[in-house]
Every structure is written in structure tokens, then in C-alpha cells.
Amino acid sequence: EFNGLLYFVADDGVNGEELWQSDGTTVGTVMVKDINPGQGNQYPYGFGILSSFPRDLTVIDGVLYFSAEDNTHGAELWRSDGTAAGTVMVKDIFSGTFTDSYGTYPNSSNPANLVNVGGTLFFTAYDDDHGWELWTSDGTESGTRLVKDIFTGTFTDTDGTYPNSSTPSQLTDVDGVLYFVADDGTHGLELWKSDGTEAGTTMVEDIRAGTGDAFGERIELIAMNGILYFAADNGIVGDELWRSDGTTEGTYLLKDVKTGSEGNLSYFTGFTVVDDHLFFSADDGTHGRELWKTDGTEQGTALVADIALGTSSxxxxxxxxxxxxLYFSA
Structure with missing residues (x-):
């Protein structure tokens, strides 16, 4: 919802997948702009009706930001005030073209993970100098910039030489501070935070010491009452529930729900905040995977109900x- 209207992505069969708006009426449901008009070759889909594929719609200070592509610039950062004239590309972050056996196409920075952090837009993007890294934008071309090249340098494979990438993910706002997970090439996947400056973008804690990853395939960060909660593996107790206030001493294991090194929170944790409690799915090794909750303390982290009695889940x-x-399926 933006300025009293619903914004969404749709394909009307004529213009491809584009940005639309609606006031809830038939006449008030219209395409905002055909960002990628006509027909042509579009990577990697081949020839057909062109689409801009708007993604990650995010509102900040009366402006709608999103990722979209046209056949000139590829997938880049766009902004809209809800009008066709006011829907424009912010910056061509990864300019130029590439050629494969089917034709020549524009490069794409593929902005993703757009998030509003205290009125500042953060997102991830790719360019040929820095790889996948953290970016920010104030809505202008000059104000759209790389925050920090977290994983510097390059690597070489059989196809050529490419920039390393820290691949930030799970960008999360906690009281105006950005938290995310990234790999700097030295510490593995760890928890980071940023205030939007290069100097203020730092690793919070090396949870799993050395080059090992503290985070697995399914990463989930969530804020409650100014504290960040997440599942992480320190290499000792397995994948368990952690909390962080952004400091080294304030980043610690909240509770070892399933004792030993196996862990239990790797899949479908379902972190959901209800008032002053965080609910999630966990398996303590006795009751199977059931509903749990925490108030942010070890003693306040407990099984809510053993819905499927015994060791069943x-x-x-x-x-x-x-x-x-809280509503859920079980």
C-alpha cells in the first residue's frame, strides 16, 4: 500500500509483467507504466512480449522503490511516485552489455533485498568491480552507492576472472540499524551490521570462530523490542537460538534447546513476533518439532504445547x- 493505493505486479497478456496500482475498483486498477515495452529478445527467456519483472516493492518517504528491467539497462533500481512520468530508473549500477550464442543483452546489477532502515534504503546489488555487495540509495543517481566491499579481491575460474562477493542476505531493520549476514572471505557467514557508512559496516561477532559458517542454508533474522533474534551454529552446540543487541558481549546463545551438537532450528523456524514474545518451531529431542516461544530470556524460552504427543512432531x-x-498450521 502506497498513497492509499495498492501496488502489485501483474501480466495482462499484452504488456508482460509490469507494475500496477489499484484503488479497489475496476476503473481504478491500472498499469502504472510499461517499463519494458514491446516485443524482443529478453535474457534468458528468448523472444516474446517483454516484461520488466518489478520486484521487492519498498516504500520510503513517499517514494516506491523496486527492482525492474528494461532491454536497455537490464535489471536495475527504479523509483515511482505512482505516475508513468514519475516512474524512472534511479541508476544503471552495472552498465554495459554481454553477448552469448543467442545475442547481446544489457548487464544487470539485479537489486534485491530492498529494505527501509530508518528512512534509508539498503539493498544488495552486483557490479563487475565488487561482486554482490551492500548498497544504499537516497533516490538519486549520485546518492546511490556501494556501502562497503566486504569481500575484496577476485577469483579466477575457467571462464575468466571475477570479483569476490560477500553476498549479504536477510537485511533486517532493528531500531534504525541494519543487520545482515555476509561472508568476508575470512570468517565465513557471520552476523554484520551497518549504519550506512563504510567505517560503520562491521561484523558483529565471529560466532563460529575461524572460516566456518555460523549460518546454514535457511537464514532467518527477526527483531523484537530492539533485539535481533536468529538461529546460528557456533560449532559446539549446533544450530540454536541466539540474540544480539549489536555488541560483542550482547551477542550470545539464548538457549540450547536440543542439547548436544546436532541442533534443531535449521529448517522452517517460522519466527513470528506476537506482542512481547517470539514464537518459533523447534525440536528438543523429546517432544518432536513443536511450537515454542521466548521472551528473550533463557528461562522464558519454553515449549508452548506438545501438540503431537510424545516424540512425534x-x-x-x-x-x-x-x-x-498467533495462528498456524500443525
């Missing part, structure tokens, strides 16, 4: 908070 999933009540 109810697999709580699709958790949603509505008016202070």
Missing part, C-alpha cells in the same frame, strides 16, 4: 499474528 508452520493472537 506437529510441525507448526505458516505462523501469522492477528490482533495479538
Amino acid at each position: 506437529s510441525y507448526p508452520f505458516y505462523m501469522t499474528a492477528v490482533d495479538g493472537i
